[in-house]
Amino acid sequence: MVTIYDIAKQTGLSPTTISKVLNNYHDVSEKTKGRVLQAAKEMGYLPNSSARTLTTKRSWTLGILFMESTGMGIRHPFFNAVIESFKSEAESRGYDLMFISKDIGGKETSYLEHCRYRSVDGVIVILLDPRNPDMQELLDSDIPCVLLDCESTKAGTVYSDNLNGGYQAIQYLYSLGHRKIAHISGGSYYFAGQKRQLGYELALQRLKLNKRPDYIIEGGNYTMESGYEAMLELLALEDPPTAVFAAGDNLAIGALKALKEKGLRVPDDMSIIGFDDIELASHVTPAMTTIRQDTRLLGTKAAEILIESIESVRATVNIVLPVELVIRESCKEL
Incomplete structure (x- = not known):
């Protein structure tokens, strides 16, 4: 298995520098980052998730909390497309995804308890029910959240106009x-x-x-x-x-x-x-x-502001994305 020491030997850089690059520290030049990442890719380096968690104090896991009453869930083509772009952006930044429910091993818990149990770094909430007390408990916690298709003063939000x-x-x-x-x-x-x-x-x-x-x-x-x-x-x-x-x-x-x-x-x-x-x-x-x-942009922006709130200063960011009229065949002039 390729280690950071192998990459250090290949690049002539110190193991500390290699570790900083692979753990996304900001005090390394872009040129050095590119050099290390290219070598890691060519050598087939795979990070040890447990070691990375210990080093960064993060689980590198994002929760997806889907709240809706239709029973359709992610089968709905719109939300399916948004989640796909969210997934793409999150994975490109080194994060895995996990769906959050109120059930752990057959025992019902709160959303916050499940997030704590799974040690997620942050949560995207889709179709928030503001009346749900378990949801409010999560928003009041120290776990960063981003809400899709909703307004809030307690978390970042992304929605279309x-x-x-x-x-x-x-x-x-x-x-x-x-x-x-x-x-x-x-x-x-x-x-x-x-x-x-x-x-x-x-x-x-x-x-x-x-x-x-x-x-x-x-x-x-x-x-x-x-x-x-x-x-x-x-x-x-x-x-x-x-x-x-x-x-x-x-x-x-x-x-x-x-x-x-x-x-x-x-x-x-x-x-x-x-x-x-x-x-x-x-x-x-x-x-x-x-x-x-723009489903691609909705998912990408949601991932960006959630990860930003995890990796730097937590802030409430509200993004409204423009929409576009697409004219096809179902409307006619009188």
């Missing part, structure tokens, strides 16, 4: 001549859903369109089934909309299915716009116009 995304969706439909625009919402439970609906309502106000309570249907848990049921409710109205903004692409795809079953065509009979730009959105017929979130 959901409000502006909702606003852009309505502005685009308005530019096509639509004045009767409905919204299948993401529900009051989720931060992103709240902001997207707020963007919808703000756009209506600024464009001087009436806000109709019967045009806002609770989509709840962002599933295709929820979108399907919500669209049936809208179609049952005496005065149905000409366009629908869905708070998620799964909701929009479910709505599309309901319209097809009723013999209606998209976009000829109704226009639909989604949110997220999951992979399936470009493959349905017609291809879905949507508001794109």
Whole structure:
């Protein structure tokens, strides 16, 4: 097995310098770091995790805490993509990942207890439930946390500009001549859903369109089934909309299915716009116009600020990432 002493002999540097580079100390020049890392790679060096933990006083493990009520978990294409980019960035910085639950060996514990038990260095929390006392206990602890798709004063946060995304969706439909625009919402439970609906309502106000309570249907848990049921409710109205903004692409795809079953065509009979730009959105017929979130950047930034808070001064960093309107085939000018 290759040791730091072998690398020291190969490079002509001291074992102390080799150790500093491999443990990511900052008092070594970039030139020396590159030289050591290249030699380590060529020689097939693999660090001993126990030795590294003793040296750095860290476990080099990040926790992923997924809180959501849909039961879909990381199978949801949006969060799956975000976690993949988070994983990529974390692993490039030398960290392993672990999912955090409230169960250790069949015994229920708190999230904080599980994090302590596994000695994680930090945690990314996805879909925070602010009402959960176990979650608040974790946020009040000394374990660095980053929250995805949420606002907080207790931890770093990373989320897309959901409000502006909702606003852009309505502005685009308005530019096509639509004045009767409905919204299948993401529900009051989720931060992103709240902001997207707020963007919808703000756009209506600024464009001087009436806000109709019967045009806002609770989509709840962002599933295709929820979108399907919500669209049936809208179609049952005496005065149905000409366009629908869905708070998620799964909701929009479910709505599309309901319209097809009723013999209606998209976009000829109704226009639909989604949110997220999951992979399936470009493959349905017609291809879905949507508001794109940058899943790669969301995951990468979450990993960056979490690791920064672990390796240097812990600070609360809040990052809002821009969104983008992606025009495909599901919306039509009146």
